[in-house]
Amino acid sequence: MPQFVVERNIPGLGDMDKETLREISAKSNAVVASLSEPYTWITSYVTGDKMYCVHEAESADAVYRHAEKGGFPADRVTEITTLIGPHSAAR
Structure with missing residues (x-):
């Protein structure tokens, strides 16, 4: 199933306490449990006023539906086409 990076602009995000972040999670x-389609939230990275999330879904539209249903911003949804890392250097 395709994976997507979701960019969310959330002013004050980096200053939120652990309880608030737990509530968002x-x-x-x-919302994921209520969807009638395959959907997995993989992980999210908080960086100041932005959050970058990795979700697995059948389409970018499904990711936007998740965001709308949860009241989350989804400023940009981009499909991941290739993963690279230290392992990529091996022959």
């Missing part, structure tokens, strides 16, 4: 989990 719980809401996202509830």
Whole structure:
């Protein structure tokens, strides 16, 4: 199934406490559970006022539906086409 990077602009995100972030996570989990299509939230990275999330879904439209249903911003959704890392240098 395709994976997508979701860029979310959320002012003040980097200053949110762990409880607030836990509540956001719980809401996202509830939305994923309510979807009638295959969907997996892989992980998210918080960087100041932005969050970069990796989600697995059948389409970018499905990612936008998740965001809308949860009330989350989804400023940009981009399909991941290739993964590289230290392992990529091996022959």
